[in-house]
Amino acid sequence: MIDTLSRLRLTGRAFLFVIAALFSLQSIALQPTPAQLEQFKGLPAAEQARLAKQFGVDIPNVNAAQTPVVAQTNSVMPVAQQQVAESVGGEINTNTEMEEGKLPAFGYDLFAGQPTTFAPITDVPVSSDYVLGPGDSLKVNLYGKESQFFELVVDQEGQVYIPDLGPMSLAGLDFSEAKEKIKKTIDQKMIGVKASVSMGSLRSIRVFVLGEARVPGSYVISSLSTMTNALVLSGGVSELGSLRNIQLKRKGKLVQSLDVYDLLLKGDTSVDAQLKSGDVVFIPAVGPQVAIKGQIKRPAYYELKGSGSVSDLLSYSGGMLASAYPQGATLERVNEQNEREFLNLDLSLNADINRTLKNG
The missing domain is CATH 3.30.1950.10 (wza like domain)
Incomplete structure (x- = not known):
């Protein structure tokens, strides 16, 4: 009798080991050995039923397929384990783009659309400094x-x-x-x-939208149109184009530069210059880009204007969420040896939050 009880305890512990392995934090699908399965089958039916109920094991599948099927359970991974998973390549994030492994490029949807033909502007008041020309x-x-x-x-x-x-x-x-x-x-x-x-009615002018526009070409627009009106008519800026340095050229000379981020983030239209016939709106290639994801409000790719810091990037993205842990930030980049490296940052420190960012 004592030997039987001892055998039951030992075989029960062996099966507990199997079940514990199947329910490890890393969710690794470990397969029990045939000997362990035989030990499980050697237990009385009541003991098998009790253990199966405790650990969610389907007994018929054990007997038929020789492999216990563990019932699926919902679990929440602690924040510390999320950080570990992310550091080894996991994509644990509540953001949809993150889960799909994608990040949007900030700002390009502002002007995106189908190129359109000229539509005269008739309901816009004309300022007193509007310059008259043929056709007005x-x-x-x-x-x-x-x-x-x-x-x-x-x-x-x-x-x-x-x-x-x-x-x-x-x-x-x-x-x-x-x-x-x-x-x-x-x-x-x-x-x-x-x-x-x-x-009365206003004249039409012909301008050119060139460079990295979605549909570069010549467009007939109202004489009251500005740089942003021309960008809308051309279908917007392609993702190969810069949003930080859109140029207005007149007779080969640079007249004005438009930073779309000022418009998007500050609502500043002071440099959205009015166009004249023959003007060229030129969109150069995109400059240095960086990405930000995690517990921030607007995860995306952002274009830098010259040199930018971590603080600038946080400002572009709308700042951190209340659930963010600034002391546990990670900076990922490719170093001079073309190797990918990870740097731990504490964004509560001036030295880290003002760190200069590099392209990519």
Whole structure:
């Protein structure tokens, strides 16, 4: 009797070892040996049922396939184990792009779309410093001694023809200057008549969007269009193009540079320059890029402008989540020997958060 109980304890411990191996933290699918299976089968039916219920083993599968099938269970891996898994190549992250092994490139969807044909802008107020050119029109209402309405179109020579008064040169003048010139002329030559002048239809201009645009080419746009309007019309910037240094060139000279990150992150449109006929919007190749993922608000690839730091990258990504552990950050890069290396960072320290980043 004592020998039987001892044998039961030993065989029970052997089976416990098998089950424990199957339920290890690393979820390694260890297969029990035939001898261990035989020990399990040698136990009384009641003992087998008790152990099977305790560890989630399907007894019929044990007898039929010689391999115990462990029931699937849901478990939560501790944060420390997540960090270990990530350090050896795991992709444990709640972000969908992370789980798929992908990160989006920040900012490229702003202008993305199908290239479109020119659509005139008719509902945008014209500023007083709008420069008139061939194709623009002015609406003139006369009132007082006599009432008249006519529309003046600037011809190819930059002139308009006012009935009963003859031609008047307006090209190159601001809208406010042209309006005052028309009013003054009518007031001097038509006694008892006053004039009200407003902007009519606007001319079209042809510009070029070149470089790393999705559909580079020549586009006809409204004379009120800006650099960003031209980017939208061309389908946006390809992921080979830079968002930090979009250039406006006029007669071969650089007129303005546009950093789309200022628009996306700060809402700053101060450098979104208005275009003129013949202008070129040039998109150079993308500059140095870095990626950030983990417990931050906006995991993605970001383009650096010149040299950038870890602090800059955190600013681009919207900052860390409340669940982040700044003292456990990791910087991954390829060193001068073309070897991949991992550096531990403590982002609560100035030296680490201000560390200069490199391409890739």
